[in-house]
Amino acid sequence: MGYNDHEGLGHSDNSRIQQYIDKLQKEILYCDNCQPWEGGGPIWVLGNPQDIKDFLNECGIPRKYHSEIASNVYCNSCHSPLELGIQVALKSMEQKQFERKMEKWKITFQPKFHEFTKYLQQYPYLGARHHIGRRIIDAIENFPKHSIKSQVWYRARQLTDGIKFTSRDMLPPEPTKVHIPEGRYNHFGQSHWYLANFEWACANEVKYKTESFAWIQKIKIVQDPKILNLCMKHPDHPNPYLSILATGIIYSDTIRKEVIRDNNWKPEYFVPRFIADAAKMKGYDGIVFNKYLLDSEYLVLFNVDKLKYRFVGIPYIYGCERSH
Numbered sequence: 588m589g590y591n592d593h594e595g596l597g598h599s600d601n602s603r604i605q606q607y608i609d610k611l612q613k614e615i616l617y618c619d620n621c622q623p624w625e626g627g628g629p630i631w632v633l634g635n636p637q638d639i640k641d642f643l644n645e646c647g648i649p650r651k652y653h654s655e656i657a658s659n660v661y662c663n664s665c666h667s668p669l670e671l672g673i674q675v676a677l678k679s680m681e682q683k684q685f686e687r688k689m690e691k692w693k694i695t696f697q698p699k700f701h702e703f704t705k706y707l708q709q710y711p712y713l714g715a716r717h718h719i720g721r722r723i724i725d726a727i728e729n730f731p732k733h734s735i736k737s738q739v740w741y742r743a744r745q746l747t748d749g750i751k752f753t754s755r756d757m758l759p760p761e762p763t764k765v766h767i768p769e770g771r772y773n774h775f776g777q778s779h780w781y782l783a784n785f786e787w788a789c790a791n792e793v794k795y796k797t798e799s800f801a802w803i804q805k806i807k808i809v810q811d812p813k814i815l816n817l818c819m820k821h822p823d824h825p826n827p828y829l830s831i832l833a834t835g836i837i838y839s840d841t842i843r844k845e846v847i848r849d850n851n852w853k854p855e856y857f858v859p860r861f862i863a864d865a866a867k868m869k870g871y872d873g874i875v876f877n878k879y880l881l882d883s884e885y886l887v888l889f890n891v892d893k894l895k896y897r898f899v900g901i902p903y904i905y906g907c908e909r910s911h
């Protein structure tokens with residue numbers, strides 16, 4: 588949509604210029620200072636470059652205002668001041684679509700999810716009676732999927748004094764013999780296989796506080812199970828084709844709320860665990876998720892007996908020097 592050069596609305600030039608400045612400011616993602624430089628010029632790796640002047644023309648902003656508008660905006664990434672001759676990367680249609688969906692999510696769903704979380708704390712087994720629970724069950728079939736065929740994943744276990752683990756020991760725990768605590772995607776006693784796509788990510792999940800080593804097993808997935816994809820993508824390339832419900836679940840903190848490991852009451856797990864139950868009921872074999880943007884990915888597999896995979900080598904001890 589362009590900015591029309593409305594006449595006679597009673598606005599002073601200054602207030603109109605300020606409106607254009609505010610609009611343009613919101614659109615600027617990167618400038619040439621944000622890019623790596625080589626041979627005296629920027630190499631555009633972040634966003635698609637466009638002249639500020641072209642953008643103002645496209646918006647139908649009168650030429651007499653251009654230089655004043657351009658010199659009053661700055662880069663939203665590196666905060667460099669800008670001017671008319673400079674190239675900038677502006678938000679794409681996909682980003683704008685995505686932002687609109689997040690706005691709608693905040694208004695329509697977010698308060699209801701808050702209420703749903705409280706409801707689940709009171710009636711953990713009755714989530715399907717709640718209208719948000721029903722919406723999730725109905726919609727989950729159309730959530731994004733992820734193929735893990737031929738991918739390599741890692742499983743970690745804490746070191747236990749003097750015990751050398753075999754590949755069999757790296758399978759999911761046996762619920763009749765081992766205490767399996769509740770997790771983000773499993774109820775108490777449910778044995779699921781939690782993997783990660785990097786050794787360090789996997790090891791960090793199992794090591795306790797100051798410990799710096801873990802057992803690792805490399806695993807290759809052979810077939811293509813049905814995997815629900817709850818990973819956030821980079822904000823420069825969000826997925827604009829998701830429903831408002833899927834957008835909010837994936838990109839808000841609904842499924843990512845931090846828990847305190849030592850705390851025995853973990854209400855942050857109720858909603859993600861309900862989503863996992865809905866996914867299982869609709870035939871998914873697992874969920875891939877990330878915790879932070881650009882972080883590693885994690886995979887929870889519900890039923891390893893059905894899965895076709897092979898161990899790559901035997902378990903080995905991994906030193907977690909990296910702090911993530």
Ligand SMILES: [Zn+2]
Binds near residue numbers: 618619620621663667
């Ligand atoms: Zn910049």
